[in-house]
Amino acid sequence: MTAVTTHPAPPPQAGRRRVLRAIAAGACVALARPAEPAREHLELALRETFGQRPIRPGKVRLELPKLAESGNVVPVTISVESPMTERDHVKSIYLFAEKNPLPRILEVHIGPHNGRAQVASRVRLSTSQWVTAVAVLSDDSVWSAAREIEVTVSSCG
């Protein structure tokens, strides 16, 4: 029997009826509307990276601007609460952009020697979308946080 895989589903957007999804053990959930390609794209990437391990919301803090002028260099900071000791630390941090052609846009492997579980970078985002940060801890548990960003559209296109 496949393990339950849940991951942070974006809350319903005002004006759009997006359904909160929970994928129960192996069963398909009947959706009020067809699955959106971006969500499937993200889920495929998550599955490829983490297998069937459950991904729980929590422990991860994702800082991302609400609005970006251009998707080319968006500043992002991911931090995880962790004592970063031999026994209890963060092993890896990932960032997924569901609408980028290759959603897994950041992958960092760290350990107790880092002292602090925090990554700051600039990423390239193809368009307005949800961005999900995922952290894998030393006990192999997987945690996440997600935020939405609007990338202002260029004019005269």
Add this chain to the structure above:
Amino acid sequence: MTAQSFEQTRRDFLVRTAATTGALVIGFKLPATVLAADGAQAPEVTHWIVIQPDDTVVIRIARSELGQGTFTGLAQLVAEELECDWSKVQPEYADVNEHVRRNRIFKDMSTGGSRGIRDSQEYVRKAGAAAREMLVAAAAQQWGVAAAECKVANSVISHPSGKRTTFGKVAAAASKLEVPADPKLKDPKDWKLIGTSPARFDIPDKTTGKQIYTADVRLPGLVHASVVQCPVFGGKLKSHDPSKVSAMRGVKRVVAGEDWVAVVADNWWRANNALKAMPVEWNVGDNGNVSSESIMQFLRTGIDANDVPVARKDGDVQSAFAGAQKVIEAEYYTPYLNHATMEPQTATALYKDDRLDVWVGTQNGEATIAAASETAGVPLENVYVHKMHAGGGFGRRGPHQEYTKQAVKIAMAMPGIPVCLQWSREEDMRQGRYRPVGIIKLRGALDAQGNWVGWHARQADQSIIVTVRPTMIKDGVDPINTRCFADNPYAVPNFTNEYAMRNTHVPPGFWRAVAHTNNPLARECFIDELALAAGKDPYQFRRPLLQGKKDLGVLDAVAKAANWAQKPARGVHRGIAVVDSYGSFTASVVEIAMKGDNTIDVQRVIVAIDCGYICHRDAVVAQVQGGVIWGLSSAMHEEITIKDGRVEQSNFSDYPVLRLAEVPPKIETILVPSGGFWGGVGEPPIGAVIPALCNALFAATGKRVRSLPLRHHGFTYAT
């Protein structure tokens, strides 16, 4: 914020920030929404509309006014459904800070792609309709009658029993009601305001010189800055010596960025003089060797390459050429062009007490607030963007916000002091975001009857979209640059369009009408070449291949207006072209006479446009006239050239544009609104003008021009 008077002496109002109890005296007229008599906020009836007790209807406009009339047009769309008294309508820009705080409630603020009216029309009309329903419901509730029995006109709600009230009296009650989710819109045949030409809100002040642009904003303690950026694109600032200029009269400060340096002084003239006097060194990098010649060679590799991405493939061009009676070939070239907006890039910024204020004539309020927030490190909620009417946009002021970021950077270096950064004309000319350069090679096949049976278009040019939205590129094909070819309307059975992307270090941008400025020259002139080779009239040659297309409607309209079936008067020569873009369909006939061998007297330009529905009729006509001028200008005069990695041109002396005396005496607009859709108007009128002119030139001189500008071929316009 009404982009009106920003005078400190008249009615200073206090702007209370969220954080402080004290007042930040800025001295500009507050948005009408705050000016309710008792100090309380006048009620919103939907977030798009604020109705004051005196029946003033404030309509919030999310897009930018660049002279194209959108500020007025959007208000018309709302007012039509609202059934308000138009004489009491006051549009104002939707506040960008509020927009961000309220989760982008005013939707898209970007003004480009000729989308202002057509992309907004449905939801702003719905806002007007929803507000009307809420106002009527409020009145009906007060009267204890059914809303359906009430009538609305000119901000007056009435009931057959004799009861009567106005919007202003019920607005407060209406604002508390739930906003109808899907209000019914009027049938277009019932429109009273849409399709007419009410007086525009922006024209009077622009005509009398009262219009306030960013550079006119006066704030207490305002200082002025001029900037120079690395003249070779992509280069960096190596060194600069402020000591040489800091003692110059009026100079306050020198601020440097990664690839720019600015001088701040008590007036712009002094700032600019000091800037010019200051020693500055650049690390230009490898691009210091690039020239127009090297770029041409680079483009040629695209034309000559063996394997090039395919944008469209119909039938089998190889067979078509193999079996053809006649095959003709031609190459067309168009240069880099600058927007050269009348107002150089300008932005004013003030950073004080964790709050950032920016004044700028932006084409996208959201892009500005995002750029400002990121540059300053100030959260979006603490950034206030005051949108100004722009002195020409044309695509320069949306996706590119360097002037905003520079102004903000300078303001951050001088907290509490407002800074107006204005680029010099030279800087504006040399740091543009240019219409890309390109070569197009065309081959066409005719059968024994002179029918056009196949063609091949290979483009080598610079992609714009790769810099702002790279995911739009699929398999090497740029969907924007291949317009006019990949989406051409002609029913020719065999066609291949190939696209070879050749990006240079010159920064590209969306120049008004983008690919519909250069591609139509090649396409519509080449079609004339085919018609000539087939021994057929160019208008009749096109007609059978456009059956069932809206392109035919406009083509027929200009041909009829030009009396194409009859020979023109002696000495008069005509050219014709048809181009669709941004959801609309246009065609043009240009009539010229030659004065001597080289002087082109453009006597009459006819443009037909089918944009579906028309919002503001005069605005459409004005856009056609402006589009004609835009097209004629670049056809004859405009060219940006590169030498030593930098732009050679500096001002209107070496980047000439059309002069008033060169404008043709007759520009005729034929409106062919076939209804049923909303097409753009800002850019479409341009596309057919340039090829129609060049086709007329061939008719007049027998000379086939395949590269622009025309002045390089020895031509001038008559004045």
